[in-house]
Amino acid sequence: MSLNSVIKYLSQQEAIDVDKQLFDECGFSVDQLMELAGLSVATAVFKSYPLTNLANNKVLVCCGPGNNGGDGLVAARHLRLFGFDPQIVYPKPGRSDLFQRLVKQCQQFDIRFVDLSTSFQDYPLIIDAIFGFSYKPPLRSEYRQLLQLMKEASDNGNSKLISVDIPSGWNVETGPPTDGETPVLNPECLISLTAPKLCASQFNGRFHWLGGRFVPPTIIKKYEINIPSYPDADQCLLLFSKNN
Amino acid sequence: MSLNSVIKYLSQQEAIDVDKQLFDECGFSVDQLMELAGLSVATAVFKSYPLTNLANNKVLVCCGPGNNGGDGLVAARHLRLFGFDPQIVYPKPGRSDLFQRLVKQCQQFDIRFVDLSTSFQDYPLIIDAIFGFSYKPPLRSEYRQLLQLMKEASDNGNSKLISVDIPSGWNVETGPPTDGETPVLNPECLISLTAPKLCASQFNGRFHWLGGRFVPPTIIKKYEINIPSYPDADQCLLLFSKNN
Numbered sequence: 001m002s003l004n005s006v007i008k009y010l011s012q013q014e015a016i017d018v019d020k021q022l023f024d025e026c027g028f029s030v031d032q033l034m035e036l037a038g039l040s041v042a043t044a045v046f047k048s049y050p051l052t053n054l055a056n057n058k059v060l061v062c063c064g065p066g067n068n069g070g071d072g073l074v075a076a077r078h079l080r081l082f083g084f085d086p087q088i089v090y091p092k093p094g095r096s097d098l099f100q101r102l103v104k105q106c107q108q109f110d111i112r113f114v115d116l117s118t119s120f121q122d123y124p125l126i127i128d129a130i131f132g133f134s135y136k137p138p139l140r141s142e143y144r145q146l147l148q149l150m151k152e153a154s155d156n157g158n159s160k161l162i163s164v165d166i167p168s169g170w171n172v173e174t175g176p177p178t179d180g181e182t183p184v185l186n187p188e189c190l191i192s193l194t195a196p197k198l199c200a201s202q203f204n205g206r207f208h209w210l211g212g213r214f215v216p217p218t219i220i221k222k223y224e225i226n227i228p229s230y231p232d233a234d235q236c237l238l239l240f241s242k243n244n
Numbered sequence: 245m246s247l248n249s250v251i252k253y254l255s256q257q258e259a260i261d262v263d264k265q266l267f268d269e270c271g272f273s274v275d276q277l278m279e280l281a282g283l284s285v286a287t288a289v290f291k292s293y294p295l296t297n298l299a300n301n302k303v304l305v306c307c308g309p310g311n312n313g314g315d316g317l318v319a320a321r322h323l324r325l326f327g328f329d330p331q332i333v334y335p336k337p338g339r340s341d342l343f344q345r346l347v348k349q350c351q352q353f354d355i356r357f358v359d360l361s362t363s364f365q366d367y368p369l370i371i372d373a374i375f376g377f378s379y380k381p382p383l384r385s386e387y388r389q390l391l392q393l394m395k396e397a398s399d400n401g402n403s404k405l406i407s408v409d410i411p412s413g414w415n416v417e418t419g420p421p422t423d424g425e426t427p428v429l430n431p432e433c434l435i436s437l438t439a440p441k442l443c444a445s446q447f448n449g450r451f452h453w454l455g456g457r458f459v460p461p462t463i464i465k466k467y468e469i470n471i472p473s474y475p476d477a478d479q480c481l482l483l484f485s486k487n488n
Contacts, residue, residue: 027348031275039280039479046477081457082477104271108460213325216352233290233326235283 007210007239008226009198012172015133018194018215018223026216030098033214034067036235037193038074040211041127041164044191044236045075046082048207049125049160057085060114060123060159062150064130064143064168065092071164071193072129073102080109087112087123091146120149121158128161128185130168133197139169139182147183154186163187166197175202191236195225208239251454251483252470253442256416259377262438262459262467270460274342277458278311280479281437282318284455285371285408288435288480289319290326292451293369293404301329304358304367304403306394308374308387308412309336315408315437316373317346324353331356331367335390364393365402372405372429374412377441383413383426391427398430407431410441419446435480439469452483 010018022028051057061076063069069090076086088106090113093099103113120126128150130143139147147169154161166172167190169182175198176184188205193212200208213230220227230237254262266272295301305320307313313334320330332350334357337343347357364370372394374387383391391413398405410416411434413426419442420428432449437456444452457474464471474481 026352027345029275029342029345031273032279035276035279036283039283043477078477081474098273101271101273105460108270108462110461216349217354218352230325233287233322 007196007228008224009196009201010223011198012133014223015172015194015197018219019133021219026219028214030067033212034070034074036214037212038071039078040193040213040235041071041075041191042078042082043234044189044207044209044211045079045125045127045162047236048189048209051083054124056124057083058123059084059086059125059127060118060120061086061088061127062130062146063088063090065094066132066134068129068132068164069094070099070102072127073099073106075127075129075164076111077106077109080111087114087118089114089116089118089146091116091142116145116149120153121156123153123159126150126153126159126161128163128168128187132165133172135166135168135172137171137177137182138179139177144181144183147185151183151185154188160189161185161187162189162191164191165193166199167203170199173198175199195227196239206242209236210239211236251440251472252468253440253445254467255442256377258467259416259441262463263377265463270463272458274311277456278314278318280458281456282315283322284437284457284479285315285319285435286322286326287478288433288451288453288455289323289369289371289406291480292433292453295327298368300368301327302367303328303330303369303371304362304364305330305332305371306374306390307332307334309338310376310378312373312376312408313338314343314346316371317350319371319373319408320355321350321353324355331358331362333358333360333362333390335360335386360389360393364397365400367397367403370394370397370403370405372407372412372431376409377416379410379412379416381415381421381426382423383421388425388427391429395427395429398432404433405429405431406433406435408435409437410443411447414443417442419443436483439471440483450486453480454483455480
């Protein structure tokens with residue numbers, strides 16, 4: 001199934017502008033949209049990977065320092081409510097009050113924070129919430145090992161890798177990194193938020209979802225975001241899926 | 245179907261304490277929880293009243309001055325995304341930045357604000373988001389007419405009345421008002437948030453939903469909130485439904 005041909009892919013600058021307009025002109029708060037984005041990520045994971053098909057219910061949620069990491073923290077909390085056992089890698093926690101509260105909320109749900117010494121391949125699912133649409137190479141060296149661990153666990157077939165908005169390390173417009181330094185992630189599942197970014201046209205995994213069902217008609221019109229209709233009251237939309 | 249017998253009904257003080265603890269101890273913001281609460285309300289409405297069964301897609305969302313009204317504003321926005329045509333009555337808008345932003349968001353979705361002169365019975369659905377768990381009688385006189393208009397449109401069978409958390413004007417613990425002054429609402433649908441309040445045991449409508457899927461285990465344990473499990477990744481749970 002593919003709905004992919006009809007949709008618009010945003011450039012990095014368009015993605016930045018859409019984000020800014022959602023806050024400045026539409027009156028949304030980061031709290032609100034991050035909650036909906038993270039919920040859509042958790043929902044897409046739940047639908048893509050039924051618990052009964054997994055070796056265990058552990059999910060490793062790898063969170064970066066910015067809003068993509070915040071989406072991951074929110075997704076972890078909802079995944080806990082959906083019956084998963086999420087654990088979080090968060091090497092460089094965001095400093096703002098919002099990020100501190102998101103961590104506190106996870107702790108209230110008994111979600112453990114673990115470090116890079118955890119055995120990545122023991123998690124059937126790994127969520128990549130490191131970098132989003134504002135990422136610009138080169139990769140900061142402190143994230144090289146984390147990306148490498150995610151890549152190894154996914155390339156060796158032990159873990160399914162799920163990227164939030166952008167596969168981390170990818171150029172937002174041109175796709176997989178070619179610098180020979182940045183580990184090249186190959187997620188099986190991509191959850192684009194608001195609208196896919198240009199690099200998503202090179203995504204070659206099994207499931208491509210759209211989440212972040214909150215874009216008002218003013219923005220849809222201005223940026224010609226011709227996304228397909230979400231079904232029913234769903235918070236995510238399957239753009240395409242492939243058999244293994 | 246009924247799951248009602250197993251659940252705990254909160255007293256007014258317990259509801260106030262749970263709310264306070266969600267913010268003070270669990271680190272949630274009002275923005276976050278109102279977004280999830282409003283989304284669960286919109287989802288329950290979507291599931292109870294399929295668009296194809298309605299005379300038209302208009303919904304009148306009646307919002308009070310506090311957080312119950314805020315839930316209504318959020319629900320209106322999501323209902324718009326789900327294909328409804330919500331219009332809002334908001335006689336006394338909340339003054340805080342949050343409420344002003346919620347109004348702005350609705351305007352971005354071309355949702356109209358109307359006054360009490362609108363013909364209530366032309367709306368197949370009316371949402372009662374006037375007062376929530378912190379309501380204490382007597383009813384302020386400025387809301388008497390609004391409740392009366394909602395009551396008439398619903399009692400004469402033209403509109404289905406849906407109450408958010410508490411039927412407005414009801415005593416949170418003892419149920420329907422008996423003062424002879426307060427219009428007695430008889431909603432067909434009740435969406436309890438977090439956990440039902442004591443008055444919900446007297447709800448005699450068709451659909452009783454639970455929404456607000458965000459309560460951490462610490463609170464569930466402390467207040468013995470033995471709510472049934474939500475299905476799948478759903479944001480609302482049908483506690484019971486009756487045939488007409």
